[in-house]
C-alpha cells in the first residue's frame with residue numbers, strides 16, 4: 001500500500017500511460033535494488049515488451065555475420081567467416097551505391113531486396129505471384145501502418161475498425177491521425193475468435209458517427225496469441241468486399257506459430273483463392289517485419305508492406321507519398337533480405353542457422369505449453385489456448401474488494417494488480433486496460449519468448465503473488 005501512495009502522483013499525471021507508469025516504477029525498483037534495498041527478489045524481470053533480444057535471446061549468427069561484413073567490409077578477408085556469409089555480404093554491397101551501407105537507397109527500398117521479399121511471399125503462399133512493384137520497404141512495420149493510415153484517413157470523419165483487445169501502438173497511431181476508432185470485440189470465450197456478426201454490429205454503430213474506410217486485422221494476434229482459421233479469414237474478406245472496406249492485415253507474427261495443428265495462411269493467399277469478383281477487387285495491405293520473426297531484430301528497423309488490388313493511380317500516389325520520406329535504414333533492409341532468403345540446406349551456414357532457429361522455436365513452444373499448464377492450475381486466472389505470436393493475455397477474475405480499491409485509487413483493476421505484482425514479485429508485465437477489453441473484464445499481457453529458466457521463475461513468482469493477492473482481497 002505504501003508503494004501505491006508513493007506512485008499516486010505518477011498515476012495522476014494525464015500525460016503518462018499505464019505503460020509509462022509501470023516502466024517508471026520498474027526503473028525505481030531496479031535503482032533501489034542497486035542501492036542495496038532488500039526485496040523478495042534479486043532483480044526485476046521485464047516481460048513487458050515484444051523484444052526477443054531484450055528477453056535474452058541471442059541474435060542469429062548468420063544475420064550478425066552478414067551485417068558485420070556489410071558494415072565493415074575488411075571482414076570479407078577474414079577466414080573465420082563462412083563462405084556464404086561473405087558471398088551474401090558482397091552481393092548486398094553491390095546493391096548499395098558506392099558499395100557502402102552508408103549510402104541512401106531508394107525510398108521504397110533496395111530493388112534486389114524487394115525482389116527477395118516477393119520470392120519469399122510467393123513461396124509462403126504456395127505460388128501466388130508477387131511483384132516488387134507492390135512492395136514497400138519501411139522503417140519497421142509500425143511506420144508502414146502509419147503511412148497507410150495517413151493515406152486512408154485523409155478526410156475528417158474517416159473511421160477504421162480495430163479489434164478489442166489490440167496492439168496498442170496502432171490505436172495510438174489512429175488517434176494521432178485523427179481517425180475515428182470503431183472497436184469490434186474478439187470473442188474471448190471462443191479463443192479470441194473474430195466473428196463477422198460482431199464486425200457487422202461495429203460497422204453499423206460506426207456508420208452513425210463516421211465514414212468507415214478500413215478494417216484492421218492483427219493475425220496472429222497481439223496481445224491475444226490467437227490465430228484465425230482459414231474460414232474466418234474468408235468471412236472477413238467477404239465482409240470487406242460487401243462493405244467496401246480496405247483491409248489492413250498486420251501479419252508480423254506470421255513465422256512464430258506453435259499451436260497444435262495451426263498453420264499460418266496469409267490474407268493475400270486466401271484472397272487469391274476466393275474467385276475473381278472478390279480476389280480481383282478487395283484492396284489489401286499486408287505487413288511483415290524483421291522485428292518479430294525468430295531473428296527478432298527490432299532495433300534494426302526493417303519492415304515491408306505489400307499492396308494488393310490497388311488502383312494503379314492510387315499505387316502511384318502511394319509511391320510519391322513514400323518518395324517524400326527518407327529511405328529505411330540499410331541495416332533493417334539487410335535484415336529483411338536475410339529473413340526472406342535464409343541459408344539453405346547445403347550452405348555452410350545452414351547447420352548453425354537451423355540449430356539456432358530451432359532452439360528459439362523450441363523455447364517459445366515449451367514456454368507456451370508450460371504457461372497454459374500453470375495457468376490452468378491457478379484459481380482466479382483463465383487463459384485461452386495459445387497458438388502464435390509473442391504474448392499471452394490471461395484473464396484475471398479479481399475479488400470485488402480489489403476492484404473497489406482500484407476504483408478508489410482511480411485506476412483500472414488490472415493496473416492495480418500489475419503494480420502490486422511489480423512491487424511484490426519484481427515481474428514487469430503490461431495491464432490489460434492498455435489494449436482494450438470488454439467492460440468489467442481484466443487481463444494482463446505477458447511476453448512468452450524468454451529463456452525457459454526465466455519463464456519458470458516468472459511462473460513461480462506469479463503463482464505465489466497471485467495466491468497472496470487473492471487472499472488479501474477476499
Ligand SMILES: Cc1ncc(COP(=O)(O)O)c(C=O)c1O
Pocket residue numbers: 050139140141142143167218222250252288289290291298302303
Ligand atoms: C502487431 C504488431 N504490429 C506491428 C508492430 C511493429 O513492429 P515493427 O515496427 O518493429 O516492425 C508490432 C510491434 O510490437 C506489433 O506487435
